[in-house]
Structures are given as C-alpha cells and as structure tokens.
Amino acid sequence: MSALHLNLKVWRQKNQQSKGEFQTYQVEANEHMSFLEMMDVLNQDLIEKKKEPVAFDHDCREGICGACSMVINGKPHGPLSGTTTCQLHMRHFKDGETIVVEPFRAKAFPIVRDLVVDRSSFDRIIQAGGFISVNTGQAIDGNAIPIDKDTASKSFDAAACIGCGACVAACPNGSAMLFTSAKISHLGLLPQGKMEHTRRVNNMVSQMDEEGFGFCSNIGACEAECPKGISLENIARMNRGYIKASLLD
Amino acid sequence: MNLDAKIPVGELSEKWTKYKSSIPLVSPANKRRIDVIVVGTGLAGAAAAASLGELGYNVHCFTFHDSPRRAHSIAAQGGINAAKNYQNDGDSVYRLFYDTIKGGDYRAREANVYRLAEVSASIIDQAVAQGVPFAREYGGLLENRSFGGVQVSRTFYARGQTGQQLLIGAYQALARQVSLGNVKLYNRHEMLDLVIIDGKARGIIARNLLTGKLERFGGHAVVLGTGGYGNVFYLSTNAMGSNVTAAWKSVKRGALMANPCFTQIHPTCIPVSGDYQSKLTLMSESLRNDGRVWVPKNISDAQAIQQGKKTGAQIPEADRDYFLERRYPAFGNLVPRDVASRAAKVECDKGHGVSPTGLAVFLDFGAAIERYGKSKANVLGIHNATPNQITELGEAVVSEKYGNLFEMYEKITGENPYKTPMKIYPAVHYTMGGLWVDYNLETNIPGLFATGECNFSDHGANRLGASALMQGLADGYFVLPYTIGVFLSQEIRTPKIDTQHQAFVEAEQNVTHTLNQLINVKGNQSVEALHKKLGKIMWEYCGMARNKEGLTKARTMIQDLKKEFWSDVYVPGTANEFNPELEKAMRVADFIELGELMVMDAANRNESCGGHFREEYQDEGGETLRDDENYKYVANWSWPNGQDEAKLYIEPLKYEFIKIAARNYK
Ligand SMILES: Cc1cc2nc3c(=O)[nH]c(=O)nc-3n(C[C@H](O)[C@H](O)[C@H](O)COP(=O)(O)OP(=O)(O)OC[C@H]3O[C@@H](n4cnc5c(N)ncnc54)[C@H](O)[C@@H]3O)c2cc1C
Numbered sequence A: 001m002s003a004l005h006l007n008l009k010v011w012r013q014k015n016q017q018s019k020g021e022f023q024t025y026q027v028e029a030n031e032h033m034s035f036l037e038m039m040d041v042l043n044q045d046l047i048e049k050k051k052e053p054v055a056f057d058h059d060c061r062e063g064i065c066g067a068c069s070m071v072i073n074g075k076p077h078g079p080l081s082g083t084t085t086c087q088l089h090m091r092h093f094k095d096g097e098t099i100v101v102e103p104f105r106a107k108a109f110p111i112v113r114d115l116v117v118d119r120s121s122f123d124r125i126i127q128a129g130g131f132i133s134v135n136t137g138q139a140i141d142g143n144a145i146p147i148d149k150d151t152a153s154k155s156f157d158a159a160a161c162i163g164c165g166a167c168v169a170a171c172p173n174g175s176a177m178l179f180t181s182a183k184i185s186h187l188g189l190l191p192q193g194k195m196e197h198t199r200r201v202n203n204m205v206s207q208m209d210e211e212g213f214g215f216c217s218n219i220g221a222c223e224a225e226c227p228k229g230i231s232l233e234n235i236a237r238m239n240r241g242y243i244k245a246s247l248l249d
Numbered sequence B: 001m002n003l004d005a006k007i008p009v010g011e012l013s014e015k016w017t018k019y020k021s022s023i024p025l026v027s028p029a030n031k032r033r034i035d036v037i038v039v040g041t042g043l044a045g046a047a048a049a050a051s052l053g054e055l056g057y058n059v060h061c062f063t064f065h066d067s068p069r070r071a072h073s074i075a076a077q078g079g080i081n082a083a084k085n086y087q088n089d090g091d092s093v094y095r096l097f098y099d100t101i102k103g104g105d106y107r108a109r110e111a112n113v114y115r116l117a118e119v120s121a122s123i124i125d126q127a128v129a130q131g132v133p134f135a136r137e138y139g140g141l142l143e144n145r146s147f148g149g150v151q152v153s154r155t156f157y158a159r160g161q162t163g164q165q166l167l168i169g170a171y172q173a174l175a176r177q178v179s180l181g182n183v184k185l186y187n188r189h190e191m192l193d194l195v196i197i198d199g200k201a202r203g204i205i206a207r208n209l210l211t212g213k214l215e216r217f218g219g220h221a222v223v224l225g226t227g228g229y230g231n232v233f234y235l236s237t238n239a240m241g242s243n244v245t246a247a248w249k250s251v252k253r254g255a256l257m258a259n260p261c262f263t264q265i266h267p268t269c270i271p272v273s274g275d276y277q278s279k280l281t282l283m284s285e286s287l288r289n290d291g292r293v294w295v296p297k298n299i300s301d302a303q304a305i306q307q308g309k310k311t312g313a314q315i316p317e318a319d320r321d322y323f324l325e326r327r328y329p330a331f332g333n334l335v336p337r338d339v340a341s342r343a344a345k346v347e348c349d350k351g352h353g354v355s356p357t358g359l360a361v362f363l364d365f366g367a368a369i370e371r372y373g374k375s376k377a378n379v380l381g382i383h384n385a386t387p388n389q390i391t392e393l394g395e396a397v398v399s400e401k402y403g404n405l406f407e408m409y410e411k412i413t414g415e416n417p418y419k420t421p422m423k424i425y426p427a428v429h430y431t432m433g434g435l436w437v438d439y440n441l442e443t444n445i446p447g448l449f450a451t452g453e454c455n456f457s458d459h460g461a462n463r464l465g466a467s468a469l470m471q472g473l474a475d476g477y478f479v480l481p482y483t484i485g486v487f488l489s490q491e492i493r494t495p496k497i498d499t500q501h502q503a504f505v506e507a508e509q510n511v512t513h514t515l516n517q518l519i520n521v522k523g524n525q526s527v528e529a530l531h532k533k534l535g536k537i538m539w540e541y542c543g544m545a546r547n548k549e550g551l552t553k554a555r556t557m558i559q560d561l562k563k564e565f566w567s568d569v570y571v572p573g574t575a576n577e578f579n580p581e582l583e584k585a586m587r588v589a590d591f592i593e594l595g596e597l598m599v600m601d602a603a604n605r606n607e608s609c610g611g612h613f614r615e616e617y618q619d620e621g622g623e624t625l626r627d628d629e630n631y632k633y634v635a636n637w638s639w640p641n642g643q644d645e646a647k648l649y650i651e652p653l654k655y656e657f658i659k660i661a662a663r664n665y666k
C-alpha cells in the first residue's frame, strides 16, 4: 500500500459574515482511502493539535444522499466524472500533489462554515411544486396505469438526481436549471405527474429565480460535473414546458 | 409497570380492519388546534409528517440533516416487499406474514406483523401515485424480484436505488404539506431531550445546529422516526450521522428499550480494508439472486489468494465450496441474512477466507453471466455463439440489473467485478431492537410514538430483506396516522403546550449542562477515537457471535470506556456555534450507554435466535438453538439513570395463529 504525501489548500471560513482564506496542511494518506477519509485523517490530526477541524457535509459516503459537496482542484466533486466527493478514492491522486479544496460557491448557497454551505433553497424549489398532489390513501392500484419501460426508465434517469448542487457550483451563472429541470422531467414524464406539469414548471421556475439562482446560458458545465449523469435534455424539456406555461398566462 | 400491547381481540385477519374503524376520530376543527411533533424525515418520519399534515394536524417536523431528503433511508438499495401477488406465484398476505415471523425466528408479535403484511400492498399503490419510477416489464406492469428467506418474488425495486426513490416520494409529499402550511420544517435541528408534563410527552428540546442555540417546541404528542443505532459498532453500513440520541434521551425519560441486542449483520458488504476506514458499504442482497457465494475448498488455495499469489478465477470448479448451496439446498444463496453471515464467518474462521485479512468470501457472477448470455443469444437468434459473445451478452444483462452496484464496487475496491468475483464479508447493518411500542406504536410514555427502525415492532430477532422500507412506510403512511387518534382524541381540550412550563425549563437546563460538560472535559482524545474503541468492543463481544464470558468482560470494558470518555474527550469550539464535533460527542456518549445495555440484554438472553447467536446455544450443525420455554418474550429495559442495574420488563409473546417451529432453510 503506497503512502501519498499531500499538500492540501483548504478554504477556511468561520461563518457567513467572516472573510475566508486558504490554509495549507500536509496530510499522509494512502490510495485505498476515500477523499473524505483523507479529510478525516486531516481532522484527526488537527484535533490532536487542539485546533479546529475542517467542517464539511457528508453522511452516506456512498454517493446517494447528496450531502458531500467539495470543489476539488476547481471541479465540483473532483476530477473523476460521474463520482461524488465521497466516492472519489485517493488512488486518483499522486504522491506529492497539491490539492485545492473549496466549498460549492453560489449566491443561493451561503457558506455556513469552511466547506459547508446552506442548500435549503433546493428544498424550497421542490416545495414550490416538485410533487404530485396525491394524499395518502387516495391511490389506485399500482398496475392500473401501465407505463412503458422506456418512459419509466427516462423518468428514473431524471429522478436519480441527488440534490447535491454540483450543477449550481459548476455554472458560472450559478443557475439551478439542471436540478429543477430534472425534477420536472422525473414527474412530467409519468402519466401520474402530467396533470400538474404546466403549473409545476411555472411555480418551480419562479421560486428558482426568487432564490437568487442565475439564468441559463447553455454552457453545459452542469451536465459535465453532475455526478449522476443528469442530462441537458431535461433543460430543453423544461423550457418547452415553460414556454407553454407562459403562453397560457 | 403494566406492559399492555393493546392487541385487538378477534381473528388475525380482521383485527386491523375492525380496530381501524373503531378508533375515535378527531374533528377537522380540533385537528387544526393540535400540534404534533415529528422527529425524523426518513421514510417513517416523512411519511408520518406528510400524512398527518394531510389530515389537518399542525405538524412540526425535525431533522438534523440539512434537508429531509438526506435521511439515511435514501441509501437503501435493493427493494421493498409487498404482498401483491402480481407474479401469480402463490404469494399472499398470510405468506408475507408467515415469512416475516419465521424469518424473525419467532420473536415478533403476530398481530403487528399481520397488519404490516396487510397494508404492504397500499404502499406500492401510494408510491406509484407519487411518481416513484419502479422497475417495469416491457408490458408496462411492475416488475418483481426475490430476496432472502422467501420463495416468491414480491420485492418491488427501482434499480439499485429503491430507498432513494421511495424517500423522494415521501419527501415530495412532505414538501407539498410544507407549501400548504400544514407542516413546518426544521432542518439542521437535533432533538436532545424529551419534555414530559404530567406523565405525557409534550415537547422536545432541539439544538439549532447552525447557531448552537437550544430551542423549545411544544406539541400534544411527539412522534419519533429517528432511525436505527447500528453505528454503536462504529463501522456499519449506516450513514455516518445515524445515531440513537433521540431514542436514548427518551429512555432517560422513562421509555423502554426493547431487545436492544437484536442486531442484523448483513452478509454482503465490502470487506474492511484498513484502520482509517470510516464506514462499510453494502452490496445489496438482491445480488444473491444471481451471485453464488463460495470459498476455496483447500486452505492452501485460500492462503495463496490471501497472499496475492492466486486469484479466484484460477480456482477450478471442483475446488470451490459453494457453502450456502451445500448447507442449505432448499434456499441456497438466498437463506436469510443471519444464516448467510454466520456461514461466511465459519468458513473464514476455518481459514478459507479470500482477502489479505482472511475475512472475505467470494460472490461470483460467472455462472449468471453465462446463463444470461446464452439465453440472450437465443433470443437474438445467434446460434453457436462464441464464449466471448456469450460473456459479452451476459455481462450486459447483469449490468442492466445491478450496474450501479458493480460500479460502486469498482469505485471502492478498484477491481472489476465482471471479471473477478466480488469479495464480501458480513457487516453491521440494521437494528431490530428499539423503543418498545404497543399496537398503536405508542411507547410506554403516553403521547410518545415511535415509527420505523427506531421501534422494535415487526422483525423479531432477524429482519428479512426489503422489509425495513415496507415497515417504515407502513408505520408512517398507514398505521400511525390512524392510531395516534386513540391518544389525540382525548386531548382536544388540551390548550397549546406552554413552553415556559417548568418541565421545559428543566429539560433545557439538562441539555445545556451536558453540552457544557462535553466541552469542558478538554481531554486528549477525539470523539472519533473513542467511538472506534467502543465499536471494537461491541464487534468483538456482541457481534456475530456472543458468549456469557465475553459479554461479562465487555460490560466492564464499556464502563471503563465511559469513564475514559468523560475524562479524556476533546471537543473543540463552543456550544454556541455550528460545531459538528460537539454533535458527534453527544451521540457517542449515548452510544456508550446503549452499548452497555445491549451487552446486558445479550447476556440475559440465554438462547440463540436470529441474529443473536450465543455460542453456548447451538446444535451440532452450528444452527441456532432457541429456548421457547424461557425466552419467547420481548425483553424491555428501563434504565433512566444509566447506572447500576437496568430493570427488565417482559412482554411474553403469544402465538395463537401459527405453529412455532425450528427455523429450517435446509
Ligand atoms: C445501505 C443500506 C441499504 C438498505 N437497503 C434496504 C433495502 O433494500 N430494503 C429495505 O427494506 N431496507 C433497507 N435498508 C434498511 C432501511 O433503509 C432502514 O431501516 C430505513 O430506511 C430506516 O428508515 P427510518 O425512517 O426509520 O430512519 P432514517 O431513514 O434513518 O431516518 C432518520 C431520520 O431521523 C432524523 N433524526 C435522527 N435523530 C434525530 C434527532 N435527534 N433530532 C432530529 N432528527 C433526528 C434524521 O435526520 C433522519 O431524518 C438498508 C439500510 C442500509 C444501511
């Protein structure tokens, strides 16, 4: 097992009001560790020296909860495509390398501390209409409406979004179009979700604007950095829905 | 203490229907004046909060996560059971009920489990209506697969992300209620104490994790859906934040902890690779549908593999021991989890393990790839297909079924599981034990309810695969919203709960005191380091195999660790700020006490059943030996002071409808 000696340049910021700065640390890791386990090693070391550990969000460490959120060497979730920070392993780094670690930066994601940001704006976008209006107990039999396999599969592809916000962090405009459009596709493609489609698009888009997310200028950085392969097609689909919605207004 | 499970009388199949229609109702006008606190936004909590909101209650919903959607339920992979019998393979409510009771080694309540099986079908309907994109057949209908411990296909799934999709469904239902103003959501708020007034649960003290401020919340009732406590072992498949604190603080206020030693060790996880490791990753049980578990027959081969001189692929068929198929021909690779885990341990203990540590067995897809490849070639009309073609076609089929799991495996281990068999080893996964609840899901503290993994209710001594999602959603959507009416219908005259009440003041002081204590130790060890020590003790003495001597030793070790913790932990920062180390410290302090109780419970239960394997109680074949005469009961512990001896209250289990027998998967 080969050891990796790394130089970490980590963004440290006490809270939203204070000014942040990079601090440099030396860490010894090995290739089998995940990136977060390497950060654990750093924190253990800091704690042993009675210093403040680096705060970062994480939970499942399996690439599914969407909590982890680091910009590594300029890329949200780091260099490996289709991979969240927690699933990134140190075998993709070289001995002696300098690694720059920053939070997901966006106007609508204020910094809480160090690498932790507040992404509750995403929750509010969903609350604006990212659901199907059905109460518990009202449902008909699950097989009453057959859904063809390809449609279900397309809907699933969009539903695979983990709400991490890498798309926003990757976008020079800080736009949340990929996230929002993924939800709109997930629900809008299914017969159960069609009914409310136009209303949903309208409400979610206006909430997105209200939260301070930027506009979309078709750069495509979101798709490139999305760990779950959410496709730009969703944005096109959403725009079609939005145009239809504004014509109805 | 009078432990009345409040099981309705009558025929098993009619209990719930009759009971449900006799529960007193609360009028819509009264509901609007009743506050319900729901702690947790996993499947159980989110489903309960959303459904209570729809009914018109004033719901206040809490999660320590930054968003409800990040609850640990999101990580469930394999699927959810339901007695739909869409496959026409002989499934029924009764069969699901029976499989669950038997799978739990006859340590669960008949009436609760029957109800679970009964409502299971509605869960699927509800999820489909919410837009959960379950797997479908070409004809557009829902697809199913099999899980361990059963012989029918009743598991519904959404690729390898069933938990994610079900949770997003519940999260969206919750979001809708938030938008309608029926639910108020508190993200990054951690419940740190339960407030009891005149013997009833009336609120919580929560810490706003962003500011560190303690806040008081009053409610006519409190519902916990705070998940399981597998992280008491430090290494487990649970998310890093999963913890016992909400349940444990309730125990400190007098709630009973039921069967705390009933832990599920899941057979198919990626083996531990080093000391730095922070968690273990599950490889879904669904893989056992197609994967075959084996070790080399010859110890010399195993050693060569351990030393990296040979690979699994080089071991000829005749020298492989498919030990599950050999020992359990009827269920083969699909025996229940406890059985599969123990069998793997036995092989590794004998020296047949296949990783550098010797603690791993193979999970091999070679046969499945060949089988699927041949059948695909047939479908495509390719006769005399070459072995390469067959492999390619077969790999594509396997990829469609398990692609994301294979990818995850490769990301973590750096090995390609299509080409070399996966290496797996058992790991802590789920806790069947939890807060004691009656048929209404109410704990022994009136007004305090527990749902999902944090209660003990349905899985006995071993949970079957794909049944936790089912239970969480059954509790949250279809049981609690009704049964809570039994309590709340008596509370319509209770005014808004006054958070200036002395009980709130006292509880808040209690939390402040503990937080300050943690900060003020200023010792030399990190919380993580102490947590690891606890985990080692628990795994060694209270893990896959337990015995009296070890458990007695472990208890002393945990007591010593508790002293070490409170005299040597180092928590940086202050209590009045965002402070993840402080959050962890509180959770680990509770885990240490829980650990001691688990060890007591395991030592008390002088039998082997399900996941609880006491080495003293096994037959010649190494199978569990239950003692139905003396231990056919739920062990409920009261331990408010966390010192001295905990008090045991027994709820005897009565089997009126099924004949209890030795569990046989041979
Ligand atoms: C890797 C993995 C795969 C699994 N796969 C399957 C499967 O395929 N099928 C299956 O049936 N089961 C599966 N399970 C089990 C199943 O996922 C869990 O048992 C189930 O999701 C638990 O749901 P829950 O709602 O009870 O708790 P959780 O989902 O754990 O939610 C707990 C909630 O409580 C909150 N909370 C906890 N404490 C506090 C506090 N003090 N204050 C405020 N909030 C608090 C958390 O923030 C969270 O919102 C799997 C488990 C794991 C670990």
Ligand code: SF4
Pocket (backbone or CB within 6 Å): A160, A161, A162, A163, A164, A165, A166, A167, A168, A178, A179, A182, A222, A225, A226, A227, A228, A229, A230
């Ligand atoms: S679209 Fe992709 S990058 Fe954006 S939140 Fe979803 S998963 Fe993350």
Ligand code: FES
Pocket (backbone or CB within 6 Å): A057, A058, A059, A060, A061, A062, A063, A064, A065, A066, A067, A068, A084, A085, A086, A087
């Ligand atoms: S920690 Fe859950 S996705 Fe990374």
